Amino acid sequence: TQRAPDDVSFNYERHRQDDPEYNALRLSVRRKLKAMVDGVAKAAKAAGTELSAQAGLHHPYTFNSYRVREQRAYACRGTKERKKLASFFGDALGKDAETHYIQTVLEVCLDDQIVEAALRIHPQAWWDGENLKKKLLADAGKLEEFCQLLKALPAGFNLKLHDWKKD
Numbered sequence: 035t036q037r038a039p040d041d042v043s044f045n046y047e048r049h050r051q052d053d054p055e056y057n058a059l060r061l062s063v064r065r066k067l068k069a070m071v072d073g074v075a076k077a078a079k080a081a082g083t084e085l086s087a088q089a090g091l092h093h094p095y096t097f098n099s100y101r102v103r104e105q106r107a108y109a110c111r112g113t114k115e116r117k118k119l120a121s122f123f124g125d126a127l128g129k130d131a132e133t134h135y136i137q138t139v140l141e142v143c144l145d146d147q148i149v150e151a152a153l154r155i156h157p158q159a160w161w162d163g164e165n166l167k168k169k170l171l172a173d174a175g176k177l178e179e180f181c182q183l184l185k186a187l188p189a190g191f192n193l194k195l196h197d198w199k200k201d
Contacts, residue, residue, distance in 0.1 A: 046146035051101040060092035060102055063144065067107035070142055074109045084112030088134050104145035108154075110137040119161070130158055138162045 050056050068089040075085040089107040091098050111119070116137070120128035130136050136156045143150045155162045170176050184193055 046103060046105075046144075051103055056102075057092060060105060063105050064089050064092040064107070067105060067142055067144065071107045071109045071140070074140060078109070084114060085109040085140075086112050086116075086134055104143055106141055106143040108135070108139040108141035110134050110139045123161070131161070 068087060071087040071089070075087040078085045087107065087109050090105055092102065092105060110116075111134075116132050116134065120131040122128075123131050136158045138153065138155045138159060141150075141152045141154055143152065155166070170180055184191075
């Protein structure tokens with residue numbers, strides 16, 4: 035079957051992932067995804083929280099092994115909060131805390147199969163994982179409330195933990 039020309043998922047089929055001819059189309063997708071997370075950052079600011087909106091690469095480059103398999107945009111801690119966290123950790127660990135993607139992020143991601151909205155804790159953001167354990171998982175009441183919120187999500191949402199085999 036053929037996809038309609040306005041179906042963006044064709045950008046991510048294997049034989050097109052490294053084709054520079056599709057960079058302009060992927061740039062268009064990147065801008066749309068970025069606009070979504072800019073809206074999240076704007077709403078967060080109105081609620082009193084500073085978030086930074088970022089978008090991933092739209093063209094083949096060393097960071098993505100010269101293939102665009104997917105595109106993503108995300109909202110993470112604002113610059114001031116990242117710098118505060120980095121100064122708390124000191125020179126050795128602070129550089130990781132300042133990197134915008136090594137955080138807990140609200141993300142929208144698109145590939146040739148799905149559109150995904152997620153809350154992700156980067157595997158190197160151990161401080162966010164520890165904070166989650168201490169503030170949420172250690173309190174039985176808060177843990178139960180968290181579990182109820184997860185169970186109330188509509189079909190199609192799931193919880194996936196790093197290298198666990200099951201969702």
